[in-house]
Amino acid sequence: MSHAVATPLVSFCVVGTNGAEFLRSCLDAIALEQRLLERPTEVLVLDNASTDDSVRIAREHPVGARVISLDRREGKAANDSRLLDEAQGRFALLLNEDSELRAGATKELLDALERDPQAACAGAALLRPDGRQQPSAWRFPGFGTTLAQALLLHKSLVVQSGGTGRGTRKVDWCQSACLLVRVQASATIGHLDPEYFVYGDEVDLQRRLRDVGWHTLFVPAAQCIHHEGLSTGSGARRRIVELHRNQNRYLVAHHGPFVAACCRPVAAAPYLLRTLAAVVLPGHSVRRYWWHVQAILAPGRGEGIREAAEAFNAQLEQPAGGSA
Structure with missing residues (x-):
């Protein structure tokens, strides 16, 4: 007798390029999140033509990921868009292979989007491996933010993830190292622009979403360790x-x-x-x-x-x- 498989609510979407040393920890953290969430989920891993053991690790990991293995290297925006198209969940949690969710992060992000139907994205607070917080949310780039950064006023005028004791709030954009996306909203604008090979793609996505009436939330209660810069693999x-x-x-x-x-x-x-x-x-x-x-x-x-x-x-x- 066959049993129907529940449609996923959340799709965990991991992109990796030669980051085998971090992929297992990323998938271990996802497995814990699945148990804590107690909602239907799926895991997708897109391997961007890695030359290390990433594909084997993804296929053998007990989390049961569906693995998409590319034979040609593509940009991060194209990778994430492919995963958003493949995702069966209403929400897709975009992650890098060097992102390690802290317990309960997914639930916090999901709760934030379910409470706010006009929010298309919810970003986590990113932490360095030593536990220090990284900037995770910013104002959209423009002449004003460029001038503020040149005058070294970026921490107070550009970064929106600073401050302690502040809860979930609207921001301009959050980093896609750990970004929960409402798939239907993203689909209406064609997901990410592949012209942004890497860097800036999530900024453009969230700006285009805002232009059609959506907004982004920063959720500091959701935390994710980000081993920053490892996923690019170039000089x-x-x-x-x-x-x-x-x-x-x-x-x-x-x-x-x-x-x-x-x-x-x-x-x-x-x-x-x-x-x-x-x-x-x-x-x-x-x-x-x-x-x-x-x-x-x-x-x-x-x-x-x-x-x-x-x-x-x-x-x-x-x-x-x-x-x-």
């Missing part, structure tokens, strides 16, 4: 190029090319000052600060993570033994 310069390229893409898309052009010198100024200071201050990298200056002022130049993925895919297409 520092490529990450810097990709970051500023997509920051400029967002500004052009939502504020126009004139505002984007005005923001570039303002954003570059503090990095230029840091470059000069690093010449005489020990422990600071002149080269790294200068990379930021170059990437901000010329966002169309340089090779980022997208180009690294394209090179990886091109190598896969080479016949065995090299090119003819």
Whole structure:
């Protein structure tokens, strides 16, 4: 006699690229969340053409994940959109392989979205591995936020996840390392824009959702450890190029090319000052600060993570033994 399987309420959606050393902890935490939630769930793991043991770990883990294994490397926005399309739950919890949910986080996020039918997304408080809180929610980028950051006022004027003793609240956007998304709302705008290969994709998503009447919640009672920066798997310069390229893409898309052009010198100024200071201050990298200056002022130049993925895919297409 067959038994009907309950339709999932929550789909846990994990994207990973060569993060096998963290994937097991991520899935262990999801398994605990499933037991605590006591609601129908499913687990999806999208492996972005990893060359380590990620696929084996995902398939063998007792959480029973449905594994989507890509043979070509794609961008984070495309990966998350694929999972949102595949998800059977009303809500999808987007996670990186280096995200480790703390007990009860999923319930807190779910309760927040179920209480507020106009909220499309709910983000967790992200913690560093040592337990210190990372910035997790911000105001949407624009000239004002760019100026505030240049004047070192970002903690009070741009970051929206600061403060203690404050409960769930509306914010502009939360990071997608741990973001619960109302799938139907996201579907109405086509999910994430694949032009954002990595970085900025969740900002653009939540801005487009707000433009059609939705909003985002920051839920500090939901906590998630984030081993930040491990999921990109590329060098520092490529990450810097990709970051500023997509920051400029967002500004052009939502504020126009004139505002984007005005923001570039303002954003570059503090990095230029840091470059000069690093010449005489020990422990600071002149080269790294200068990379930021170059990437901000010329966002169309340089090779980022997208180009690294394209090179990886091109190598896969080479016949065995090299090119003819």
